[in-house]
Amino acid sequence: MNWDVIEGKWKQLKGDAKVQWGKLTDDDLDRAEGNRDKLIGVVQERYGIEKDQAEREVDEFYNKHSA
Template identity: 60%
Template structure:
């Protein structure tokens, strides 16, 4: 999915992201606001993952959309 589409539909996709990554808070998702790099950073912060693992998770999430 195109990053512009993700940003445009973030309000709808945020619920799906919250289900997939339940450690993310509503505030986290608000800060992310559809920006991929912010999402990767929040996943690193909440789950303690390395950047490459967080990138893989986001890429997998994007492929399911």
């Protein structure tokens, strides 16, 4: 699975993203549109974390949902 698949299934995966990142709003998730870079930015912004930490978290999310 690649990020194109995540983007295509984003409506279904938004609930899982809300579970993983409880601070994200529906607007945040809509803005991310399942795009990796946008999601990293939203997570980084909401949680006030460094970009590399946000990238690790988003990649973990991807790996969890690509199995």
